[in-house]
Amino acid sequence: MSNYQYRKSSNAKPKIEKFDFSITQWASVFGMAIFFLFFPYQSGLFNGFTYDFEPPIYEAAMYVSAVFLVVLAYLSRNMKFDCPEFPLGTGMVLIPFVYWISSFQAVSYHNAVVMVFVTAVYAVFFLTAQSLVSTRATRLAAELILYVSGYAIVIFGLLNAMGHIYKKDAIWFTSGAYRLTSVFQYSNTYAGFLLALLLCAAFSAVNAKRRVVSWLHAFMLVPIWISFMLTYSRGALVLLPVLALAFVVFLRLDRQIAYAGALLVSAAASFVILGPFTERYVEIMQIVLPKFDGDPAKLRSVWDWTSWQNWLLLLAAAIVTSFLTVAIRAAQPWLEHRLSRLEKFRFSSFVLPAASALLGALVFWIMFGSQIAGKLLPQSISERIANINFRQHSVLERMTFYQDALKVSADYPLLGAGGGAWNALYEKYQNNPYVSRQAHSFFFQTLVEVGWIGLLIVIGLIGIIFAFYLRQYWKERAEQPGHFVFFILVFSILAHSMIDFDMSYVYIGALVFFSLGVLGAVYRDNVRLPRFSLLNQVRWRYLYPAFLGLMSVTILIQVYQEYTAAHYYQRALTMAVKEQRPLHELLDPLDKAIAYSPAHPTYNYVKIDWLSQAFRQTGDRSYALQAKELIERIKSTESYDRMIILSKYRNHKDLGEYNELMETLEEGISKFQWDIQFYETAIMEYALNGNSVKATDPDRAQIYWNRGMELYEEILRREQLLASLPEEQLQGRSFDVTPFIRQAVGQILYGQGRYEDAVSMLQPLVESDLRDIYNRIGVRHYLAALHKLGQSDTELMNRLIEADPNEHAYLELLLQ
Template identity: 35%
Template sequence: MSKPVYGKNAVQLKHNDRSTGVVWLLAAAFILFLGWAPFQRGLFNSQQLIFEKPLFVSALLCCLMLFGWVGLNYKKFKLQEQSDLLVLAAFMLPIIYALTLFVAVSHFSAMNMLFIQTMYAAVFIISFYLLKQKQVNLAVQQAILSIAYIIVWFGLLNWLGSGKLAGSLVGWFTNEVVNGTYNGALITDSNGLRLTSIFQYANTYAAFLMAFLFVALFALVRSKMGYGWLIHGFMLVPIIVSMLLTLSRGGLVMMPVVFILLLLFLKSVQQILWIIHLGISGLASLIIASPVTNLGISLNTNFTSSSALKGWSYLLGASLLTAGLSWAVQRYLAPWLRGKLDGENSRKLNGMWIPLSSVALVGIIAFLLIGTGVRSILPDHIEVRLENINFKQHSVLERITFYKDAVKVIKDNPVLGIGGDGWQAVFGQYQNNPYVSHQVHNFFLQYLIEVGIVGFVVFMSFILFIFYKYIRGYAARKQDEFSNGFFYLIIALSILVHSLLDFNMSYAFMGILVFLGLAGMAVVMDSKPLRRNWNKAGVRYGYLAILTAGAVFMLVLSINYISSNNAGNKARQLFSVSQSYDELKAPLVKALKIRPGHPESTIYLSSLDQQVYSQTQNEQFLEESHTLLTTALKREPYDKELLKQLVSYYDLKNQSDLALKVYHDNATKYNWDIDWYSTLISRSLMQGEQALNLKDDAAKQEYFTIGLQAYDHVTAGVEHLKTLPPEQLQGNPFSVTPLIALNAGKIKFMMGEVQEASDILKQALSADYADVTNREIARWYLAALKKNGGQDQAVHDLLIAADAQEAARIDEILAKQY
């Protein structure tokens, strides 16, 4: 097999056909898709009606592009080399997710992930064949880099007070612009104001910035033209400043790791140039970081033109200075370095000494910024973030907890996993403490949870094969042959490495970039010829037939799901303006006919039916509500809102015992939901009192036992939380609330365990006797003491002082026969 021939700036690709109009039409459609995708929040793994449509539209567009590729290549498609087999392997990824539908804990989430995986496979296949053509490859690279730069400036527009302008630029093609500004481009949390741009999550934006910082460095050093040096040099400062503004510790920790890994692929001259350019831009960014940070915070509180102009002056001035220095380095220093070091490049272990030295340099810089006062040059809140980088920091401890809990899920579901995005459904059952994150914060663990060992082995074999063959080919040939492939390696490697610490791949746009990167690497990887058997017409056309059939199926499914989503959204909008049952019901019926059991549409319609029943007492509406809920719960057994809606149904039917059963049977799914357990205890008390009044001792004992078991679960959880490291955040509130203590104390009292009742109630007392709940706690506490022959005069006096009628109420409690 002949080796490919490479030009100065790009690969001379294996298939040397002249680009036809159809090819360029497909390439243009693909580039437009890449530009549209990042601004569609629905592309991110979401469970809201309002966010689903872009996901289905994206899958539809990918299927259409796949048809275009099949139509373009069905005659000349061949399985000639190992790399061609990757198109077969890519098709396995959505098939794996389709298999998990049989075991999925959430059919809704699993179907959404099937759409996303189909989109990834289509992106890989289309990219793989488009990127084999030199000019298309170059066009795609330019487009990706341009899109990345636009996203960077979009974020900075929001940071420097021009959110309305940024929103107006994208509002015409995304539903994320609310009140004129892009939703979540900036977020405020306990760390302060953070830049997120289009991602609405700062850490994922940091991963994106890290990837394209290195892509910009690569493009700068690779470029042979002065304007290329100026453009890419100009962008280094905005990217680095944006990364600092994310306040992402994970990004700052992983950036040197990825940087050193990438240096291993470069010649010594390129390594030195990367370090010089990064040093210049990094220093310039640090100099302006504090004023740009402070001005941005001020501008998003109180906008003034003078402050905005000042902020832009700092940013643009530093960028222009860096661009000029980058031009000078490339124009004068780079040729001199090549003259001095080209002879060294043939030596053994060439290029290793600089990455190894960089490890030491990174260690020194890290020590200075984390362990000394040098970090004071940074803005205050960035300084605090750096100061807190350690293994006892709460986010590190929380991630370790996520990983341990994820392993529990894997042990229980090792073979096929729990289906796409299943972690969000089951994490409440496995979590060690009530943390708020619904993500594992490790893409590979989350993938293993979703598809099990079988699917994980297939996926890892797919990506490791590409990386292995790429690296093997890189080591065996001249580096220039892989210059274009290296562009894609940077993207894939950066995002995947950062995904060891975060859920970047839960954003479908990031997944698109990774699979595009893998395809770009596969195009130029070391690829051996296949045996002739692989190129038989039956194999070739069989694959194309299966691929086409799958694409047709997903296309039809996409169209149907878009129709269902449109109907569901129409109903959602009508709920705020219409009182007509028939008008509200019609679109919901249509939505659920296409997607039976869709949680949000089900809740809308079942709630509507229950409201009509309350007004008319017509049992037909109530039974329709029940049918809808039971159908949905078969597919979504972990959906809390559906279960609560089912409880509402039983309450309307006056079947409070069955309502309690819903809470009791599903309690283990929400081990750290204090509201769930509070309601469970309250309902247990209510049912026990009813049984007591009916003198049904067996039922009373059963219901009270349920309530006390729930109380014991809460107290055990509170004790467990005391064992957490002091640096680790507990998460959501979880404690013995006054209401829980009151109801548990009542149950103990009614069971004759008055000493335990008084102990529970005493712990819940507060000094606020104006509070009704606190007075009731005191009332039952004093009753329990009195029944046990004791008293608490201080509490008694405070209670009577708050309400003189309380003495009579205590006597009423004691007069009852429990």
């Protein structure tokens, strides 16, 4: 049963708005609502490509796949193949498909499979929104879901900021500031989310049809602003005025003024209270947050006066903003009338944005070119804003990430290196020893994972939807339809995702692709594609839904296998840590985990590690051989896993396979070119191997020693490269000649008869702690080299023998 409502459009043609009630449609909408309201609290479903983040993603994927089966029941009956829904949906399905194809050449097969699951979830949200959000009622439901979800996350963050609840890492203490992160546990992503939510809320506050809805959105502007400022995110702050001015272009002149007014009023109210609010916020955090890992949080009572002062400040500013915004909204009819003549000019939409840009730049220059900002804003915030420039370390580091991503794509140009490839490969291609398991850009990370083909599919789909939507939207721009809020949301998040890894959060990704689906659905009935009309016939129309259903069931089964494997793995850890079970009992659940997920590096590494420990404790060679077999199998799918390579090295050492051992270390150096530990271990092994064969095969000893010295020279070369980095750019991990390397190189120089060089190399170890055996080895060779030069150091000799009386005999043996 359906009825139709007519409304006026800008072309003076009646437009039909359909209101159908379907149980499957509304059940599916309700299922999507459950996801957005409950799953974000699992760290935003962050995909960090480690086991710790995987179980919540598996749970979400299984839930979404099950809901999609209900969606398909509706889609199979109501889909129109001769409208853009079919080609756009097919384009979306291509994204997980290209991730699946790329997984066959993936450098990390397990991570590639996880990304297939994640992109399949995104496809489900896109297809669901395209199919379900087809009427004004369902669009309002979708809008309500996203706002309730977003506002709940803001309130959750503020509850943490007031000390009433505590979630680990919901607030970071870094660089001398308490940075708010809410559910995401990463302040920059939270800032990107708040940026989109703020711009959406301001639009709805001035565009809502009902005054009470406008008041509610306006009320949330101040909490969002305060939360946004407490993230201390400079990138999001720079993007805010740029995006606000970009969106203003798409509004009528009266709405432009109202939109800018709502943002300015809420910003002014927020900055008025920001100083005292931040002071109390810092005071609360200094008490609440645990000083050490494992300590409990000291939560504040709901009646705590310090917290209540902040709540009252927030409430007062929010109420003032609400009334002023509603007043601005009430003035819109008068503004529309007064500006109607100006509206007729061709470029009238650009007048206010251009004037606002000039005025904003002037205000920024006045505030931060003088002491005004320091008086209006808390010192920590004003200093962070004043330091915004293109030479700051975060900008330089991101540029390095992007350049390194292009290096990876040059070797994997077409289909990329598979999902999670950046996490696996970045240390091979990195310019300096930074640590970043994310490329800090959705588009560069996509390029690394699925190559130029995959990136073009993603950009092409988004670009086509934007072009299709905006072309149709501009025709009815005068009516200012409320669904423009979905465009604001998508564009804002994607803009921020260009400089950070927001889309690595499955919740954020689902939000974006769900909103893209809405944009694709809004005007789908305005365009007809006759060439696809044949598919509307009964004998063809069920093929596409059947295909999607088959894919959904397949994904559901595979995800369930991974989820079951995670359950068995967790059981094995519990038995090992809490129950202290014997090895044969521990291996039972661990083997089941590996059986369900054979390519999971963590499960295999833990088993390898347990078998290696058993070998060292019992001397039973069969354990080491089992570990070797497991290493060879998992390395075929995880060839860039650092822990697997180290396990292979230790296994060869256990089995006395020294040639294979050195090959493994050389492989580690080639794949982790800034990991000083690989250099340390390799140089030491070359030194020891040279010492062990120098009497029987001096030529081979020289080959070992020469290679050790080549690695040492490579370390010195790379140190010079680091010295050439811009002063503002952080180096990352330490990459220096360590005492361990120094004593290993000293041994090589001594073995080569370069005694003066050995003395020079080992001299810094003279003042080291001689209780450390490695320091004693270095000092022993130092004294031996001095002896060869006809010199001595009696005091140092006495210290060495005092640390270990056996050193006298060791030194005599070395001199012989």
